[in-house]
Amino acid sequence: MIEEHMATRTRAGLFDVSHMGEIWVEGPDAIAFVNRLTTNDVAKLADGQAHYSCFTNHDGGVVDDLLVYRFGPERLLLVVNAATTEKDWAWIRSHHSEHDDLALRNASADYCQIAIQGPKALEILKKLTETDLAGIKYYWFTEGEVDGVPAIISRTGYTGEDGFEVYAAPDKAVQLWNAMMHAGSDDGILPCGLAARNTLRLEAAMSLYGHELGDDIAPLEAGLGWITKLGKEAEFIGKDKLAAMKEAGLKRKLAGFEMTEPGIARDGYDVYINGEKAGTVTSGSPAPFLKKNIGLAFLPAEFANPGQEIKIDIRGKQVAAVVVPTPFYKREK
Structure with missing residues (x-):
């Protein structure tokens, strides 16, 4: 590996x-429909352009993250995660009303x-x-x-x-x-x-559904405010909850960390700050290129800043780590 x-x-x-899933949305209402379901602004896409986005539920949690490809004003391709393809397909169909002038097709096998x-x-x-x-x-x-x-x-x-x-x-x-x-x-x-x-x-600090993203995790908490267009004209599902969350201030944030003592953090491990349990690791691994042990974790917002010292409970032993800026790696252009 x-x-x-x-x-x-x-x-x-x-x-x-x-294994990734592909779903076509076609017809005069394609853009309006997908804009209603996703956080990013589909209306801003040009033909031949794609963007990263999320489906959000009524509480503002992430149903899935996806790519939206615009082939034309009436033709969009949604590329979704493999494990959630059927869930996403059901979610999309459940919001397809008889008033929508569009056709939906799960083309994952194609x-x-x-x-x-x-x-x-x-x-x-x-x-x-x-x-x-x-x-x-x-x-x-x-x-x-x-x-x-x-x-x-x-x-x-x-x-x-x-x-x-x-x-x-x-x-x-x-x-x-x-x-x-x-x-x-x-x-x-x-x-x-x-x-x-x-x-x-x-x-690259890219989120993985089921780890950094989930039905009870808001895109704002996961650092995806850049694809959560609260100012777009379309009223997308969960927008009101996300706007209220932003206004009130986030209680938790996804943070990157690197181990400062020998040890590998894994998803599910507890994070401690000042002797108190403060969060949970969502992903952790040795980073082969960086030659460091790194990870991501949700932490209380006030402790999610670079330089914050934390401890990871690794098989009953609290091992030192520090919050660092993300992405851990960024390629030279």
């Missing part, structure tokens, strides 16, 4: 993320998704396509061909590196995988698993 992690940071890593990530990703992928990859800005996408296979090519990822996510018919997955591995063989590309994807996203 460490070798896979380091390959992605320094060269390129290839990830099969075909796509494979292969992510090529790392500083060499563009150089490798351009060997397989006539699409101008350099012309695709971060969080933009286009439709083209990769190794002759029709595909959606998106400049997105979940590693903290530059890279692309390629969506295509599932029966083309092996062809695309082999083509990318061959194209990257001279550049040191490695096939990577979900364990490496997890440590990469943690170094």
